Amino acid sequence: MRGFHIESHERAVTHAWAFPRIVRLFRMRFDSRVRIDSLQTEIETTDGRRVAVKLVVNPRARRVSVRIDPTRREAIATAPTKRHLKHAAQFAAERAGWIAHELSRLPQGVLLAPGAMTPLRGVTHKLVHEHGRAIPRIEVGDPPLLIAPAPDIALFESRLLRYFKDQAKADLTERVALHARTLGVKPARVQVKELRSRWGSCSVDGVLSFSWRLILAPPYVLDYLAAHEVSHLKEMNHSRRFWVCVARCMPEFERGREFLHEHGCALHAIGLAR
Numbered sequence: 001m002r003g004f005h006i007e008s009h010e011r012a013v014t015h016a017w018a019f020p021r022i023v024r025l026f027r028m029r030f031d032s033r034v035r036i037d038s039l040q041t042e043i044e045t046t047d048g049r050r051v052a053v054k055l056v057v058n059p060r061a062r063r064v065s066v067r068i069d070p071t072r073r074e075a076i077a078t079a080p081t082k083r084h085l086k087h088a089a090q091f092a093a094e095r096a097g098w099i100a101h102e103l104s105r106l107p108q109g110v111l112l113a114p115g116a117m118t119p120l121r122g123v124t125h126k127l128v129h130e131h132g133r134a135i136p137r138i139e140v141g142d143p144p145l146l147i148a149p150a151p152d153i154a155l156f157e158s159r160l161l162r163y164f165k166d167q168a169k170a171d172l173t174e175r176v177a178l179h180a181r182t183l184g185v186k187p188a189r190v191q192v193k194e195l196r197s198r199w200g201s202c203s204v205d206g207v208l209s210f211s212w213r214l215i216l217a218p219p220y221v222l223d224y225l226a227a228h229e230v231s232h233l234k235e236m237n238h239s240r241r242f243w244v245c246v247a248r249c250m251p252e253f254e255r256g257r258e259f260l261h262e263h264g265c266a267l268h269a270i271g272l273a274r
Contacts, residue, residue, distance in 0.1 A: 039085065041077075043093040045100050053077050053092045053099070055085050064088040066095055068102045070265040071196050073272070075099045107265055109272035112157045118270055120146060120167075122218030129156050136163040161212070161271070168192045168215035168222070175226035176208060179249040185233040196268070199260060200225045202232035213267050217259065224256025 039055040053066075053075045061080040064087050069076055079088035092099065110116060114129040125138065125146040132149035136159065139145040148160045169192045176190050188206035195201075195211040202208055208229045214222040227249035235242035246253050260267075 041089050043096045045096045049100055051075065051096055051100050055088055057082055057085065064091045066092045066099065069197065070106050071268040073106055075103065107269040110270045112160050112271050114156060119216045121215065127160065129153055136160065164215050165192050165212045168210065168212045171215065171222055172210050172226055175223050176230055179227045179230040182249050183230060183234050183245055185230065187230065187233060200229045202229045206233060213270060216267055216270060221256045221259045224250055224253050227253055
């Protein structure tokens with residue numbers, strides 16, 4: 001049985017545009033012994049813009065499709081088999097205008113640099129650099145200041161990321177322990193790291209992984225993800241029994257889920273320069 005994870009929201013194609021041409025399709029080797037995870041192609045819109053598209057094979061897919069992954073900020077064309085990849089590339093090319101439009105609508109990437117505004121536990125803070133090696137701290141203000149000391153400005157982002165991950169680990173460890181007691185389960189480990197296409201996951205050996213960006217959201221959102229992944233220790237699926245487990249841990253879990261559906265894309269843009 002495979003582990004389960006909760007993925008970020010993805011935009012699916014809803015209509016077709018004009019029929020631009022495929023600019024370049026990297027050579028494909030259709031060796032049945034080799035699993036093809038992804039290939040890359042470029043398509044051109046009617047106004048001359050070039051857009052990169054990732055081609056993937058998914059045996060569970062029933063037909064070719066194209067979607068936008070807002071966390072990776074890319075278009076993905078899916079084919080059910082390797083022999084349908086060229087069809088998937090053409091399908092994406094026929095929708096190049098829609099792809100370019102949806103990519104342009106993604107939130108602007110927020111660089112973690114002095115002067116930038118970023119949320120922490122749902123409250124917007126202004127990032128400030130200070131020379132030194134002390135632990136980052138918060139000072140009251142309007143807006144509040146998140147001061148991250150670093151001996152060199154080049155180390156500011158890495159120091160800030162470590163602070164975010166440490167804060168997320170502390171909050172998640174506490175909430176996971178609470179929900180684990182509620183369900184009578186015991187996770188093997190809790191880890192926080194960079195997750196670009198999901199918010200959390202539960203492996204078959206009981207390791208719970210979470211995105212550090214959860215610390216940017218209001219606390220009830222982090223709490224929902226903790227309840228969600230702990231519930232997978234009981235039910236490795238998204239069945240009705242699974243959601244009953246989530247509700248036992250957090251009766252108002254839908255509030256956190258709705259926040260991620262509405263604001264997840266913007267959260268994933270933080271820490272990404274574009």
